[in-house]
Amino acid sequence: MGRWEPGGSDRLREAALELFLERGYEQTTAAEIAQSVGLTERTFYRHFPDKKEVLFGGSVEFRATMVDSVLGVPEGLAPLEVVARALASATEFFPDERREWSRKRWQVLSVNPGLMERELLKMADVAAGIGARLRERGVPEPAATLAAESGMTVFRVAFDVWLQPGERRSMAEIEGEMFAALGAVVGV
Structure with missing residues (x-):
């Protein structure tokens, strides 16, 4: 067995995703993935503490990227503009070459309530982190929470569009369009 070959995590991640799609998440074992x-x-x-981490590995980095991006936005902007700029800088987490893997991952999540619950909790945690960063910048409540939650809603809608079959625009471009659409909805 080539257990010391480089790229073991990536190979396991790809194999797991294919098996989850083929057999179902619950029906696939770690042993089958490895084999x-x-x-x-x-x-x-050695690579993953459990099967879920094949799908959620990188969540800590994702959260840090999304939340800490708020710190790099210049002062003096409206709270929602701060969130829009922060999330725009975090779109590098979603390069075009990850799109197909993300589509498949979403297929697996969308048919498994437990995995979907974890995904939603992850997004709620990111929104809470963004809200906390806004409050650190002096944004009062409820503006900090409204801006953070609105920004994450824009992110989720943009992500759904980015995943659509045939979609070729970058995550940054789609997200920018969705923030503009939110502005139109609220009359900004």
Whole structure:
């Protein structure tokens, strides 16, 4: 077995996603994932603490990128503009080459309530973090929470569009359009 070959995490992640799509998340074991790429179950657990982390690995980095981007936005802007600029700088987390993997990941999440719940909790945590960063900047309540939650709603809608079959625009472009659409909705 080639358990010491480089790229084990990536190979396991790709294999897991394909097996989840083919057999279902609940019906796929860590041993089957590892075996499909010529690795042992023990090696799987060296890379991932459990099956969920195949789909949610990177969540800590995602949150940090989204939340800490608020710190790099210049002072003096309206709260929603701060969030828009912060999220725009975080779109680098979604390069075009990740789109197909993200589409498949979303297919797996969307048919598994437990995984979808975790995804929604992750997004709520990001919104809470953004709200906290806004308050650190002196944005009072309820403006900080409204801006953070509105920004995450824009992100989720933009992400859904980015995942659509045939969609070719960048996440940054779509997100910018969605913030403009929100402005039109609220009359800004």
